[in-house]
Amino acid sequence: GAGVSQTPSNKVTEKGKYVELRCDPISGHTALYWYRQSLGQGPEFLIYFQGTGAADDSGLPNDRFFAVRPEGSVSTLKIQRTERGDSAVYLCASSLSSLAETQYFGPGTRLLVL
Amino acid sequence: AQSVSQHNHHVILSEAASLELGCNYSYGGTVNLFWYVQYPGQHLQLLLKYFSGDPLVKGIKGFEAEFIKSKFSFNLRKPSVQWSDTAEYFCAVLTGGGNKLTFGTGTQLKVEL
Numbered sequence: 001g002a003g004v005s006q007t008p009s010n011k012v013t014e015k016g017k018y019v020e021l022r023c024d025p026i027s028g029h030t031a032l033y034w035y036r037q038s039l040g041q042g043p044e045f046l047i048y049f050q051g052t053g054a055a056d057d058s059g060l061p062n063d064r065f066f067a068v069r070p071e072g073s074v075s076t077l078k079i080q081r082t083e084r085g086d087s088a089v090y091l092c093a094s095s096l097s098s099l100a101e102t103q104y105f106g107p108g109t110r111l112l113v114l
Numbered sequence: 115a116q117s118v119s120q121h122n123h124h125v126i127l128s129e130a131a132s133l134e135l136g137c138n139y140s141y142g143g144t145v146n147l148f149w150y151v152q153y154p155g156q157h158l159q160l161l162l163k164y165f166s167g168d169p170l171v172k173g174i175k176g177f178e179a180e181f182i183k184s185k186f187s188f189n190l191r192k193p194s195v196q197w198s199d200t201a202e203y204f205c206a207v208l209t210g211g212g213n214k215l216t217f218g219t220g221t222q223l224k225v226e227l
Contacts, residue, residue, distance in 0.1 A: 031213065033213075035215075040219070042118075042204050042206070042217030042218050042219050042220050043204075043215070043217050044217070045214045048213045048214060050213075056213055056214065059214075091157075091158070093215075102160055103215060104160070105150075105159075107156075107157040108157060
């Protein structure tokens with residue numbers, strides 16, 4: 001596609017529920033990244049995929065967060081037992097490769113946990 | 115851990131005024147530096163980047179930034195702002211293995227007519 005796409009654009013859920021956020025990277029980009037942006041802050045790194053494998057998941061805040069990229073293209077960020085503190089904009093980015101390449105961002109998914 | 119500091123959180127300028135937004139980073143090794151912009155209702159877009167070579171980098175829409183290694187700085191400049199430059203600006207550093215961006219907290223710029 002022309003750019004990184006993310007669905008849904010907005011998600012409202014209740015505390016304790018499970019959510020999935022989807023990212024479709026730019027065609028041909030092998031590297032995919034997830035970031036989280038809280039109000040008044042810059043994006044914070046969560047996880048990075050090179051191909052199908054998670055090369056760096058050091059930014060995931062705890063084991064309630066998990067991400068997959070089974071075919072090396074679309075990725076899903078999964079959050080179990082959501083908490084109110086998980087409310088944020090979740091951003092996805094992709095780059096041509098993983099070596100010092102420009103990352104192109106999607107529009108984000110705004111998650112609100114009630 | 116790497117960190118990025120943006121000193122100005124909110125800036126208000128009149129059209130045609132000059133702009134300089136500060137950015138300092140803490141990493142001492144090889145860095146790749148970026149400025150991203152987020153216009154109201156839109157997603158993050160790349161404004162300019164520095165990887166190597168000439169430390170004065172020119173980007174889109176008349177923006178430029180200067181990498182000063184001795185000061186760990188990468189300040190963003192524009193000689194004459196326009197109302198359409200109203201946006202949030204983020205400085206970011208790509209470090210180490212080149213797979214993780216560390217962002218500053220952002221600067222909200224408002225340009226008044």
